[in-house]
Amino acid sequence: MPHGLPALDETHDPARRSWVASANAPGTDFPIQNLPLGVFSRAGGEKRGGIAIGDQVLDLAAGLAAGLFEGAAREAAGAASGPVLNPLLALGRGASRALRRRVSAILAAGSADQAKAAECLVPMDQVALHLPVTVGNFTDFMASRFHTARMGAKRDPANPLPPAFLHLPIAYHSRATTVRVGGEAVARPHGQALGPDGTPRFGPCQALDFELEFGAVIGRANRMGEPIPVARAGEAIFGYCLLNDWSARDVQRFEMMPLGPFLSKSLSTSVSPWIVTAEALAPFAAPAFARFESDPEPLPYLMAAGDQAAGGLDVALDCWMTTPRMRAEGAAPARIVATSLRHLHWTFAQMVAHHTSNGCDLRTGDVLGSGTVSGPEPEGRACLAEVVMEEGGLTLPNGERRSFLEDGDEVWFTGRAERAGYVPIGFGECRARIDPAKSWPMG
Template sequence: MAYWTTDETHDPARTSWVESAQGHRDFPVQNLPYGVFSQNAGNRRVGVAIGEMILDLSACAQDQLLSGWESMCLGNDVNELLALGGGDRRKLRHRISALLSDPGHRGQVEKHLVPASKCAMHLPARIGDYTDFYVGIHHAANVGKLFRPDNPLLPNYKYVPVGYHGRASSIRVSGVPVVRPRGQCKMPDAAEPIVAPTGRLDYEVELGVWIGPGNALGTNIPIGEAADHIAGFCLLNDWSARDFQTWEYQPLGPFLAKNFHSTISPWVVTSEALAPFRIAQPPRPEGDPQPLAYLADNDDQAHGALAITLEAALSTASMREAGMEAVRLSRAAASNMYWTVNQVLAHHASNGCNLSSGDLLGTGTISAPVKDGYGSLLELTNGGKEPIIMPSGESRTFLEDGDEVSLRAVAAAPGFVPIGFGECRAVVMPSP
């Protein structure tokens, strides 16, 4: 079955006997994302989000409600679920959908529901490796103009999905504070660099891509098979210290400016759940080179993009103390990616690099062509030259201690129930 094919689990008429799922902004019965939760500092368990509740898959497996999937639901991460592959994951999705939509199952299942408000969320998978790409072309052009006004996009950008290997050990789940990092930077008028807390802390609006079945070292993943290796998606905020980045990024690229903390949303929204929201990749501008053969696939161009809208919001400490709502800073469509996620994955493995279940890829910052869709403060403030005035009267060029950044996203398409990703948020803490 093609990864963009819909079935009865996507039916907009399907409802759940879990009342809070009806019309839920993120987790109606058409979504069913996987995550890892705990109660009262207890053991970590695998669950599925449904409305304001979490279905405890571990308890369901112990109660023999998930015959054939017990082993992968009884662990403390979702790596085995990601490794299933689309066909088997789809079968499990059908079973969970039936349990939550057929009132005949309510008596067996309801006791295994837990209020999400009483749970702590954890990283859903053991992340072996993390690679961040740079496929948001508007972000790449905007940032390039700040550093290279006459040559914003380097010659390789439209031929190769540019990326760098990040640090898996510093990825944290939504809600874990980010500590302002210390590092080496050089002021423009200074003779030598100094070591200090970053003064230009920034966020980046990205999608995270979870790897499903992997590939053996020395083998590649053809573009036509890439979708079979993508298990799901999340939100990703790849925090950045722009002053460190300016000083260190040449000649080898991001290092300490990026590896101190990355925040992800806790739920894996599966590729199967996103089938209704597959759209054609926008055509390349006239004159742009066509992808090389190993990145070219007609099905990918017809269905490889995603109808997802991403938003970033900011609140200061004083705003929260005054009960003021966070301010939305940007809204952009995921279709602003120059390369599809299938192209990104195929390129990653094209040299024989082995990917493993639970590895995470970042798309890079997703920005729109216009300012209200810029996915970072670096762009929104024109490199710090144009401050943002908050409703409290405070101004921001980059993030201050106590600021909280939250990302949200929704996948929507005519004739289908929209689904969301949950929240990806963190508060900035002072440097130690």
């Protein structure tokens, strides 16, 4: 069994197909092997939990009413059928596993429940998707050494990594209340930054950036004062999503000495609407990052054999972009980043163990961001700041140049877990368009 991930079972069987035809289409993000959870609403309707299957959403409340669930699966479906998924997350891994096995059976080709379940499907293009969990706390890590080193190279090319980077997963508390679901536009924020003449000015951010990150959503975790050992830390994670940590770089440069980023990050954080469960990712467990030969061995509280062997995740991550001109000209979206979770120096279990090592509690629905998932190659630069630092900016296929994002630019992330012998699964999209800054309030 992969470390921190649940055991493989019949739900991972690559031969299993669904009677929902779109779930069997090559390249779908949501085959029957995925079954991610989200919260949706129909026009004028209330928010309720659902499971993505192909281009449809299984309405869990409708499924309950139709008598599709019993026992542990019924309890889990009930906990997941309200306006946020937190009650399901709080039930722990057993519940999400029971729900997954039952939903997989319901949706499998040949299921005796097909007729009943078909009545509980809603086409995904007819629903609005909402923030799937109440995020009490959002902690953002900086777990990619390639991102960290590129950002630190200007400060000290010979020693681009901060002193602690190889010894612990560096992190900061970010703002949970401005985490929003992908799809909502992001207004360019106002902020204070140094102008070209070196004096501070206040106005619309001049260096708005994305950060391609991956997020872990905490399920049932620890109580205050109770550290989670790294060997058990992966179990605290219910599932994963894509995460865009929008960053006002000009504000950040000025504000962050010495207490770290603040308003440059609290402007907005977008997460993808579907949470891919730890169960679904079980086939894609990977070894932890192979430390460089010159790297020190982390201290024992961050090291567990199982986590080193299988605490990573094999997920490819891409960033796509269109500009207003590209859309006007009907140009195809440009893929501007191609990277992989394998580039993270620290596993999520190490992040959880470190986070709780002082007795700090993690709560159901908390989100841990990986930090920018940059890789070593140029296409792995997972935010514009890295590209600006190395090349002054980005050139799009139509010749347009960008240092940072302009109003009307649209950015989205996709993710894909793939391994020979298993059906690939995806994460949907984490998307937003940049709106112009609002007029500044007087007074």
